[in-house]
Amino acid sequence: MTSSQGTWPILHAHLLEIFKDNGQSTLFLTRLEERFARLSELLFSLYGDRADFTEQLERICTTAAHAFIARSPELHALDASRNPDWFQQASMVGGVCYVDRYAGNLAGIRARIPYFQELGLTYLHLMPLFAAPESFNDGGYAVSDFRAVRPQLGTMAELADLASELRAHGISLVLDMVMNHTSDEHEWALRAREGDQSYQDYYRMFPDDTIPKRYEQNLREIFPAQAPGNFTYVPEVQRWVWTTFHNYQWDLNYANPALFNAMLDEMLFLANQGVEVLRIDAVPFLWKELGTNCENLPQAHAIVEALNLLIQIVAPATIFKAEAIVHPDEIARYIGPECAISYNPLLMVLLWEALASGWTHLLQHSMVKRFAIPTNTAWVNYIRSHDDIGWGFADEDCAEVGIDGGIHRIFLNRFYTGQVEGSFAAGLPFGYNPRTGDMRISGTTASLAGLEKAQHSGDPYQLDLAIRRILAMMGIILTAGGIPLFYLGDELGTLNDYSYQHDITRTNDSRWVHRPAANQDLLAQRHDPTTVAGRIFGALQRMIALRKSNPIFGADQPTQWLNNIDKHTVLFVRQQGLQRIYVAANFSAYTQSLDLRQFVASQHTTDLLTERRYARDEPLTLAPYEMVWLHSD
Numbered sequence: 001m002t003s004s005q006g007t008w009p010i011l012h013a014h015l016l017e018i019f020k021d022n023g024q025s026t027l028f029l030t031r032l033e034e035r036f037a038r039l040s041e042l043l044f045s046l047y048g049d050r051a052d053f054t055e056q057l058e059r060i061c062t063t064a065a066h067a068f069i070a071r072s073p074e075l076h077a078l079d080a081s082r083n084p085d086w087f088q089q090a091s092m093v094g095g096v097c098y099v100d101r102y103a104g105n106l107a108g109i110r111a112r113i114p115y116f117q118e119l120g121l122t123y124l125h126l127m128p129l130f131a132a133p134e135s136f137n138d139g140g141y142a143v144s145d146f147r148a149v150r151p152q153l154g155t156m157a158e159l160a161d162l163a164s165e166l167r168a169h170g171i172s173l174v175l176d177m178v179m180n181h182t183s184d185e186h187e188w189a190l191r192a193r194e195g196d197q198s199y200q201d202y203y204r205m206f207p208d209d210t211i212p213k214r215y216e217q218n219l220r221e222i223f224p225a226q227a228p229g230n231f232t233y234v235p236e237v238q239r240w241v242w243t244t245f246h247n248y249q250w251d252l253n254y255a256n257p258a259l260f261n262a263m264l265d266e267m268l269f270l271a272n273q274g275v276e277v278l279r280i281d282a283v284p285f286l287w288k289e290l291g292t293n294c295e296n297l298p299q300a301h302a303i304v305e306a307l308n309l310l311i312q313i314v315a316p317a318t319i320f321k322a323e324a325i326v327h328p329d330e331i332a333r334y335i336g337p338e339c340a341i342s343y344n345p346l347l348m349v350l351l352w353e354a355l356a357s358g359w360t361h362l363l364q365h366s367m368v369k370r371f372a373i374p375t376n377t378a379w380v381n382y383i384r385s386h387d388d389i390g391w392g393f394a395d396e397d398c399a400e401v402g403i404d405g406g407i408h409r410i411f412l413n414r415f416y417t418g419q420v421e422g423s424f425a426a427g428l429p430f431g432y433n434p435r436t437g438d439m440r441i442s443g444t445t446a447s448l449a450g451l452e453k454a455q456h457s458g459d460p461y462q463l464d465l466a467i468r469r470i471l472a473m474m475g476i477i478l479t480a481g482g483i484p485l486f487y488l489g490d491e492l493g494t495l496n497d498y499s500y501q502h503d504i505t506r507t508n509d510s511r512w513v514h515r516p517a518a519n520q521d522l523l524a525q526r527h528d529p530t531t532v533a534g535r536i537f538g539a540l541q542r543m544i545a546l547r548k549s550n551p552i553f554g555a556d557q558p559t560q561w562l563n564n565i566d567k568h569t570v571l572f573v574r575q576q577g578l579q580r581i582y583v584a585a586n587f588s589a590y591t592q593s594l595d596l597r598q599f600v601a602s603q604h605t606t607d608l609l610t611e612r613r614y615a616r617d618e619p620l621t622l623a624p625y626e627m628v629w630l631h632s633d
């Protein structure tokens with residue numbers, strides 16, 4: 001066991017020496033002491049078998065102390081003033097974009113603040129903007145320097161200014177912490193390639209491929225088409241390095257406490273630039289153990305929880321967002337003491353699943369089973385991200401409602417690549433694995449929801465249906481408990497951009513089809529209700545305003561999903577005290593009629609979207625993809 005009681009007095013004395021100002025040291029040491037037993041327990045579970053464990057623990061706490069001292073007064077004030085439930089409020093609405101593709105550079109992002117406000121955003125995720133290899137960098141997820149902004153985009157000082165300017169406008173800056181790997185051009189990788197043993201130990205390196213081959217027996221391939229296998233040969237040092245993703249993304253070795261400490265330092269540096277949410281990329285892969293699939297291991301959880309404790313000590317205004325695109329049981333385990341918020345890929349894929357099938361029973365069933373998460377945490381609900389859509393629902397949930405999950409995935413892949421008769425979708429395959437038959441889907445919200453095909457056909461009815469599908473999905477993520485997150489461009493109905501196919505560095509990665517540059521024409525149309533962009537933008541803007549003015553929509557209020565009422569409708573109730581809002585959305589192409597007496601208690605309700613009033617004993621008729629937000633009167 002750890003001897004945290006014995007260690008503390010010595011550590012305390014040592015840390016005290018680092019501080020010149022006593023007022024500061026008291027706050028830091030109090031926060032640390034409150035968390036010290038758990039922190040040392042976690043670190044002991046990772047590094048306890050080392051003779052120098054106490055020294056490692058001391059180094060980690062020293063890194064935290066230095067970061068605390070370096071933190072600006074402005075950010076210390078933010079730490080002191082922030083309510084623990086700040087991210088759960090109904091006022092929270094998120095957007096995500098690439099700096100270069102969306103606005104050219106950081107100055108361009110700054111110039112868009114009025115637009116973010118017009119839409120109602122309070123959370124802005126800028127895709128990885130750090131120094132990275134010039135051509136192959138996985139959309140920025142191969143980081144060469146966590147402390148440098150890519151020169152074309154701006155500087156770190158500009159980023160820190162942007163963070164504070166966004167904050168002044170009520171917007172929290174969200175950045176990625178790409179902590180599973182670095183690019184092969186990161187200084188650590190360069191030193192490892194020069195033969196420096198201490199940097200080789202930052203990565204998972206092997207003298208030959210004997211052990212890699214043994215690991216490989218149990219590993220998935222994440223990018224089977226572009227980057228098969230999980231190991232890459234490094235000729236300079238005649239060694240193999242672990243590369244879960246692309247061969248230029250080297251997996252870091254968290255079994256080495258020096259690496260843990262180095263990444264902690266990078267992370268606290270980012271928190272000190274004013275980043276309020278750190279999106280912890282690829283968390284499932286942080287720890288490897290021979291004979292396992294090397295995903296979601298207990299040590300990966302211990303690493304994230306320990307880092308979160310350290311963030312709470314140094315920069316408590318900053319929270320972690322989990323990016324774990326794995327089985328829903330496993331996703332839930334990252335939420336709570338590890339990450340305050342998490343992507344909700346299950347809701348995301350089931351929205352698309354329901355649209356394709358016209359049936360909502362799998363969605364409702366899975367949500368009843370899995371939507372609840374600990375208090376003081378929140379889902380990040382989204383329709384699509386910069387990544388592909390992979391059908392990560394649980395086979396057991398499917399079986400419980402009489403669906404064969406494997407066959408259903410084949411149907412969905414065929415549907416979204418337009419191979420099913422009558423499919424409205426214009427998606428592309430991503431990551432096809434000929435060995436397993438597995439595949440995922442790329443495409444923008446609008447193209448997947450039918451807008452691209454409808455615009456080509458010129459059929460106004462199809463166009464209408466496509467817009468309704470988009471708005472129905474947007475309406476769900478705005479009203480179900482959590483932080484709604486929009487991929488910017490979707491609010492204007494941006495279609496697929498096939499130009500990546502002519503770019504040699506991108507042509508093998510269909511995810512670029514749904515990462516288009518901002519479309520100035522669509523932006524200019526946004527206030528014109530006769531245009532498609534104007535119809536989507538106007539309706540969305542209104543829904544966002546409605547959400548923000550009703551605290552009942554906050555993640556801190558319960559969401560109750562209603563099963564077994566209607567097989568084509570997404571249906572849930574939001575509650576706050578005696579107040580109720582019933583959200584119902586028809587996810588089929590046919591009119592549906594619902595009996596309100598089955599789930600509404602009050603005699604009358606009013607739809608917040610249309611202001612139409614309903615009596616409890618009249619049927620609720622929903623046109624294809626129509627939705628209502630019924631407020632109990």
Ligand code: OTU
Pocket residue numbers: 138139141142178222245281282283284323324325326386387388
């Ligand atoms: C993430 O996604 C990023 O979102 C991707 O854009 C990156 O390419 C990747 O990491 C590497 O940095 O496989 O299909 O369970 O599934 O981390 C997306 C988590 C991915 C992984 C996820 C990864």
